[in-house]
Amino acid sequence: ILMSFERMNKIVEVHADDFQVTVQPGIGHKDLNAELARYGLFFPPDPGANATVGGMLANNAAGIRTVKYGASKDNVLRMQVALADGRLIHVGSRSVKQSSGYDLLHLFVGSEGTLGIITEATLKLVPVPVHMSAVVAAFPSVESAVETVVAVRGSGLDPAALEFVDSAHAVMLSQSDGVELSEHPHLFMEFHAVNEAMLNDGLGMVKEICDEMGAISFRATTDTAERKQLWHARHHSYEIMVRSHPDRQFFIMHVAVPISAYPELIAYVEQIKVERNITAYLIGHAGDGNIHVEFPYTPGESHEKAMRANHDIVMKALDLGGTATGEHGVGMGKIKYMALEHGGALDVMRAIKQTLDPKGILNPGKVLPE
Numbered sequence: 001i002l003m004s005f006e007r008m009n010k011i012v013e014v015h016a017d018d019f020q021v022t023v024q025p026g027i028g029h030k031d032l033n034a035e036l037a038r039y040g041l042f043f044p045p046d047p048g049a050n051a052t053v054g055g056m057l058a059n060n061a062a063g064i065r066t067v068k069y070g071a072s073k074d075n076v077l078r079m080q081v082a083l084a085d086g087r088l089i090h091v092g093s094r095s096v097k098q099s100s101g102y103d104l105l106h107l108f109v110g111s112e113g114t115l116g117i118i119t120e121a122t123l124k125l126v127p128v129p130v131h132m133s134a135v136v137a138a139f140p141s142v143e144s145a146v147e148t149v150v151a152v153r154g155s156g157l158d159p160a161a162l163e164f165v166d167s168a169h170a171v172m173l174s175q176s177d178g179v180e181l182s183e184h185p186h187l188f189m190e191f192h193a194v195n196e197a198m199l200n201d202g203l204g205m206v207k208e209i210c211d212e213m214g215a216i217s218f219r220a221t222t223d224t225a226e227r228k229q230l231w232h233a234r235h236h237s238y239e240i241m242v243r244s245h246p247d248r249q250f251f252i253m254h255v256a257v258p259i260s261a262y263p264e265l266i267a268y269v270e271q272i273k274v275e276r277n278i279t280a281y282l283i284g285h286a287g288d289g290n291i292h293v294e295f296p297y298t299p300g301e302s303h304e305k306a307m308r309a310n311h312d313i314v315m316k317a318l319d320l321g322g323t324a325t326g327e328h329g330v331g332m333g334k335i336k337y338m339a340l341e342h343g344g345a346l347d348v349m350r351a352i353k354q355t356l357d358p359k360g361i362l363n364p365g366k367v368l369p370e
Contacts, residue, residue, distance in 0.1 A: 004026075006026050008024040022120060026054060044075060057073075057108075062326065066285060131222070132190065133191050136220075138182050144213050146286065153259050157209075160191060161190040164291070165282075166283065169282070191203065251303070254290060255317035278302075331367075
């Protein structure tokens, strides 16, 4: 049975003075933000596509702004959830602070529909930034680019986005209108500030850091159209890549690690590419330690190479204290890594699943291994 919330797509109530909104699960986050703009507010998580809020919460979706605003779990206060036995319960509170009872809210967030069905949610909002800038910096090597990520995060700067793009992606993204990138690894950044002076101070600091790390070029803009063009290209990088390889299929994986381990993870992926003679493209939310590795393949040997590389990259991420999946969920594809990542906690997860869904009717076969 496939359950659709396509028609449950309404804003229930805007609590503008509390910086909150209550919505049904089927509303798209872009549609929501379009409505919230008249209040001068927005819901920060941005997974790229017009994902529904219910899907974002069920998957704990994140995206480019996680480095500043957090993932979906950090931007929800209260939910109404339908349980497997038909009961409707409310978890969390519209009060920003709540220390009574167990934190059931975050039990359901990220559970991929295996514990209950989200039917309503109250979300945190923030004021729409008045002053925004985008930064594009090119680097001579992957190493210098990812080391800059750590330097920016350690500087006290608070980027709203901090993305890594390898040289191959840079070339492909240059096919988008209004985006000109050299054939080098790049960092894309965005900064938000309450006034122009603070914005300029931050841009000055990040330029100094990039220069110290050997940046080949540095370009900053406060032009809204330019900034939107850049992020439009970033959000549509997969489509651009597919168009560039009409004879290939793609396997895409991602992992996340602590920010200090990010350079080692990226170096490992680059090593695999060279040693195994495998084509792979890297792009990711570097500011929160996330990387997506995209493998173009043909059926047969190249697909098998991609699968082996995927496994080894996941194992490396776990070895570095990271996770097999930072924002795309477990589903079925990452089930085999659950025991390695969670150890004895997996038995507790199974007990929770058995308590809430004893007949196993909610999204069966996902998240938990048999």
